[in-house]
Amino acid sequence: MIPKASQRSGGQDLATHLLNALDNEYVEVAEVSGAVASDHHGAFAEWEAIASGLTQCRQYLYSLSVNPDLAQGELTRAQYLDYVDRVEKKLGLEGQPRAVVFHIKEGREHCHVVWSRIDYQSEKAIHLAFDRDKLMMVTREFARDNGLTLPDGYGRDPTEPKRGRETLYEKQQQRQTGLSKEERMQVVTHAWKSSDSPRAFVRALEEMGYALATGNRPYCAGRSVRHENALPKLIDDRQVKTKDIRAFLEKEFPPESLPTVDVAKALVAQHRKAREEFARAQDNGRKRDALLAVQAKRREGVAAEHSRLLEGQRQERAALAAEQLWERQAMRAGYLAEARRIKAERIASKPTGLAAFLGRVTGITLIRDKLHRYRDRQRLEAFVARKAELVQAQRGAAHMQRERHRLQAVDGERNLKALAAVEKRELQSLEVKRVREQRIKDRAGHEHMPALTLELKPKGRGASVRKAQYRYKDSLRVPEERQARVDEAASQPIDLQQAMQDALAAQSPLSKAVDVRDAFTRVAGGGKSGESGGDGDEGATPRRSRSRGRRGSASADGGNAGMILTGRSRRAPSFSEAAERQTLRWLHVDNCALSHR
Structure with missing residues (x-):
């Protein structure tokens, strides 16, 4: 036997949980004591009102x-x-109000007991000190008296290692995914051990349904079911430390380049929503229809009971009104009958003849008439007083009946509202169960979540972005590699003559004959007279005329002179000028290479 107990609030939510007939195959309300209401929602509401009114x-x-x-x-x-x-x-x-409910869930019978801690006589809450130790003592005594074996934890061997207790968060994760914490740690640990590079490890995480993100800790693994865990806590290997994981991932996946936890949640939430909508569309809804049919039948019973209550109240009001009317009519009839009887007696006893004459002469008749009128007035006042008392009593009875009916109607409406809350919880449980079954089906025997494919990533650039401060840095990030490439380019020899010939071949000649050697010598010599350059030994080359608006001429061997455009002349450049410019460009490249050397 394993008891679990806690002090708590939220009585309405607890009552809804106890009456959830979907998560439990069988629900039996065994006892509700210490409350006017006979249901859990009403009883817990009463206990909450007592607690808020008498204590803090x-x-x-x-x-x-x-x-x-x-x-x-x-x-x-x-x-x-x-x-x-x-x-x-x-x-x-002892003596406190309590509620007892029996459940059968997945073939396992268990019992729930809820007490009110408020003692209304002392107007204080009962203090529960060391309640778990006391529960352990009671469990040992009960097991000994009934011949039961103590569960683990009550007869623990001190030499055995302590096992971690599963938290409510982990239970909720297992309830939604169908995977326990040990199974999740096992698959992530296997991915860690079987990956030889950071990219392989991240890819393995994506295949298992995890998205690598950054949050309060550098590396978190967000899953497609709205949960995230620190990556070091998912690796079941004591030799692997947080610094090892950071050193392994930060080179190719630095924390600043990873999406935040919120972005990863949005990504996997979109993935989850798409899959669940598709699964919901494929679901024929038979289980939901069956549950709705059961709920409708149960609601019909409660609604019929509420209708019977209202009909009974209507009949009670009609009966009370008829009874009160009969009482008023009976009182009036009694008064009138008494008045007629007295009148008849007076007529029968009225004197006649000489007695009547003497009575009038002596004044006895006048006194008798006054006495009769006085007695009639007393009877009328007594009747009016009795009638007012009766009307007041009837009004009080009708008011009490209306209040009783109002409270009964409120109780019936509260039952309907509580039933609606239970139905809503059952539909939520059915949806959670359907989603869990769909996720287990999607895994198709794999011990991990569905893969996060590339199609699920948002449009535009990926989540791994570079900050603005790194925008103007070299993508290689290694100055040595960049310098090595420059040195390699500078060390390659340049054949100027071949480059010159290629350049000339690409140009369309404007004159019939060109002395290539002379042009090359003139350019290599810098245009100064008396200096030789290149391989030729021709004379000095003429210089350009620098005067504005004037034309200069240059002489060459064989009379092949090319006209050079100076100043603002609109004449097209000659072929020798184009060759000179191309050669200057190649010489500039060669000088840059020599400077790098």
Whole structure:
């Protein structure tokens, strides 16, 4: 037997959870005591009102779940209640309002007990100190008295290593994905050990449904189910430290180049939404229709009961109105009958003859008439007073009936509202179950989540971006490699004569004959007279005329003179001038190479 208990608030949510018939194959409300309402929502609302009115306690409930070991047989209802009574006595909750519910979930029967911690007599909340130790003591005593074996944790061997306790966050992850924490750690550890490069490791993570991101920690693994974990915590290897992972990834995947956790969540959320919408479209909805049919049948019962309540209230109001009318009519009829009787008696006893004459003479008749009128007035005043009292009593009875009916209607509406909350929770549970089954189906036997393909990435540039401060840096990021390329280019020899011939071949000649050697010598010599250059030994080359608006001439061997455009002349350049310019460009390249050497 494994008891789990906690102090908590949120009675309405707890009541909805206890009455969820989808997550549980069987729900039995065994007891609701200490409250006017007979259902959990009403009882917990009463306890919350008492707690807020008498105390400042926020966690006004104490919730206990009792889970027996199925291997040792099921417990009877008497054994469950015996254990609950022992816990109640040990914790000091005797006489407190409580609710007991039995569940059967996946073939496992268990019990839920909820107490109110508020003592209305002392107007204080019962203090529960060392409740888990007391639960452990009660469990040991109960197991010993009933011949049960203690579960792990109650009879732990001190030599055994302590095992980590699964948190609610991890339980929720397993509930949504169908993968436990150990299974997730196993697949990530396998990817870490089998990857020989950072890119291979990141690719393996993507194939398992993880997206590498950065958050409060440099490297986080976001999954396609709205959860993220620090990458070092997913690698089940004590020899692998955080610094090892950072050193392995930061060269090719620096933290500043990774998307943030929010961006990764948005990416995988889009992926998840697309897959779930497709799966929802493929789902024929039979389970949902079946659940809606069960809910409709259950709602029909509650609605019929509410209708019967309203009809009964209408009949009660009609009966009360008829009864009150009959009472008023009976009172009036009694008064009128009494008046007629008295009148008849007076007529029968009225004197006649001499007695009547003497009565009028002596004044006895006048006194008797005044006495009759006085008695009639007293009877009328008494009737009016009795009628006013009756009307007041009837109004009070009608008001009490209306209040009772109003409270009954409010209780019925509250039952309908609670039923709507339970139905909503059941639909949510069905959707979670469907999504979990779809994800397990998508894995197709693989122990990981569906892969994040490249088609799921957002349009435009990828998530791995370079900051503005690195915009003008060389993409090689290594100055040695860049200098090596420059040195290699400078060390290559340049054949100027071949380059000159290639340049001349690309040009269309403007004259019939050109002395290439003379032009090359003139350019190599810098245009100075008396200097020789190149391989030729011709005379000095004439210089350009620098006067504006004048034409200069140059003489060459054989009379092949090319006219050079000076100043602002519009004449096209000669072929020798074009060759000179091309040669100057090649000489500039050669000088740059020599300077690098």
